[in-house]
């Protein structure tokens with residue numbers, strides 16, 4: 001999904017999440033809980049070198065989430081639930097990248113929902 005050596009294309013990542021826009025939180029939560037690799041203790045074949053990776057590291061996020069079948073659902077849910085206060089690794093992105101992604105994702109949602117930045121209906 002994201003090359004850990006480069007800054008993610010936040011616009012592209014946010015656009016890729018549009019498909020989950022109308023999926024309720026509880027449905028996303030259920031699918032992540034049932035299928036998320038880390039939630040089942042299914043680590044990648046080559047476990048990250050934990051001493052070499054800070055929790056915010058892109059490489060750690062990419063390796064930890066490699067092969068997970070619910071990366072997009074996990075990322076969408078984390079953006080909704082934690083917003084700009086997100087921490088740790090979720091959705092194959094480091095927290096700094098999710099914090100940078102959040103306002104872009106949020107702007108798209110406001111535009112799609114016909115709301116302004118304060119949540120009110122736009123004309």
Ligand code: SF4
Pocket residue numbers: 032035036037038039064065066068069070071072074075089090091092
């Ligand atoms: S995307 Fe990563 S953090 Fe989310 S459930 Fe999958 S392995 Fe866990």
